[in-house]
Amino acid sequence: MTNEELQKKLNSLKIKLSEAVETNNQELADKYVDELNSLWEKASIHMEKNRKADEDRLSFKKNNN
Helix, strand or coil: CCHHHHHHHHHHHHHHHHHHHHCCCHHHHHHHHHHHHHHHHHHHHHHHHHHHHHHHHHHHHHHCC
16 A cells, blocks of 8 residues: 555545544444554554565665675
8 A cells, every 4th residue: 555545545534534523423433433443554564564674675785785
């Protein structure tokens, strides 16, 4: 997932959650909070993979200089 895709999904969920809260629809609000949590988990896994890849790249460069 690209940063742009993540931002689009976050913005969409933010709007939906706001609308659910404004209309006092607890069931929908809970659904969107769950979706946000799931999206956060996926993004966290992606960020951790990128961090490890960056760390490996830096380690490789350091060891080959």
